[in-house]
Amino acid sequence: MALRVREKIKKDVDELVQKTGKRPGLAVIIVGEDPASQVYVRNKAKGCEEVGFHSEVYRLPEAAQMEELLALVHKLNEDENIHGILCQLPLPKHLDETEVILAIDPNKDVDAFHPVNTGKIMIGNYSFLPCTPAGVMELIASTGVEIAGKECVVVGRSNIVGKPQAMLLLQKNGTVTICHSKTKNLAETTKRADILVVAVGRANFITGDMIKEGAIVIDVGINRNEEGKLVGDVHFDSAEKVASYITPVPGGVGPMTITMLLKNTLTAAQQQIK
Numbered sequence: 001m002a003l004r005v006r007e008k009i010k011k012d013v014d015e016l017v018q019k020t021g022k023r024p025g026l027a028v029i030i031v032g033e034d035p036a037s038q039v040y041v042r043n044k045a046k047g048c049e050e051v052g053f054h055s056e057v058y059r060l061p062e063a064a065q066m067e068e069l070l071a072l073v074h075k076l077n078e079d080e081n082i083h084g085i086l087c088q089l090p091l092p093k094h095l096d097e098t099e100v101i102l103a104i105d106p107n108k109d110v111d112a113f114h115p116v117n118t119g120k121i122m123i124g125n126y127s128f129l130p131c132t133p134a135g136v137m138e139l140i141a142s143t144g145v146e147i148a149g150k151e152c153v154v155v156g157r158s159n160i161v162g163k164p165q166a167m168l169l170l171q172k173n174g175t176v177t178i179c180h181s182k183t184k185n186l187a188e189t190t191k192r193a194d195i196l197v198v199a200v201g202r203a204n205f206i207t208g209d210m211i212k213e214g215a216i217v218i219d220v221g222i223n224r225n226e227e228g229k230l231v232g233d234v235h236f237d238s239a240e241k242v243a244s245y246i247t248p249v250p251g252g253v254g255p256m257t258i259t260m261l262l263k264n265t266l267t268a269a270q271q272q273i274k
């Protein structure tokens with residue numbers, strides 16, 4: 001699926017370049033040495049290259065200060081060759097993520113993390129959808145199963161995934177429940193789900209006995225288990241026995257997330273290039 005969407009993006013990029021002589025540009029900022037972030041940023045840059053975007057990666061040292069980071073964001077806000085700006089999270093503890101997100105021009109905020117964009121999602125009038133929830137929606141759509149009227153359970157309430165995911169499912173007229181670390185009788189709720197989206201960041205947290213027969217199960221987690229192997233938040237082997245559809249980890253939601261980032265960057269470029 002991710003490949004199919006990327007091919008379409010590549011075609012649209014070629015068209016845009018032919019028409020305007022301008023190429024979509026994405027700037028990615030990474031601060032420090034977090035190993036997972038390094039991998040994500042590398043994959044984002046690779047994705048850009050594949051679809052014909054111009055991309056720039058800015059690597060700041062762990063000890064970077066807010067002034068330097070904000071100055072970079074302001075410079076990129078003004079740069080006509082850059083249509084999308086993304087600051088990889090998490091930032092080192094001494095830096096203020098909220099302030100950095102607020103500094104990004106909402107028109108270039110291809111993560112859709114700026115309050116202007118999160119607010120637009122809330123009222124259903126948006127240019128960008130946050131990448132991971134948008135990828136999840138495409139995966140659900142690919143099953144052909146109608147969301148309207150279904151019991152949708154989102155496990156996790158992060159600003160990046162859980163909260164916007166719940167909003168998108170609600171917009172499609174799902175009956176949405178959000179579960180989190182304080183939820184009582186979690187299995188009772190997850191077992192009601194026709195569509196279950198899990199984004200908690202705990203290896204094998206949801207097991208087959210917590211899933212309704214025939215449910216669609218989308219696993220957003222990427223964790224390392226005791227053997228150092230990449231696993232999701234859902235225990236795949238037990239879950240696949242009851243689910244009608246289930247995403248693997250790795251290779252499920254991850255590639256879709258980056259594809260949605262590319263889609264947002266193309267949209268941003270189309271809006272900014274006159």
Ligand code: GUN
Pocket residue numbers: 086087088089090111131132160
């Ligand atoms: N860290 C984990 N997921 C994301 C994401 O989608 N965007 C950014 N900027 N940082 C992240």
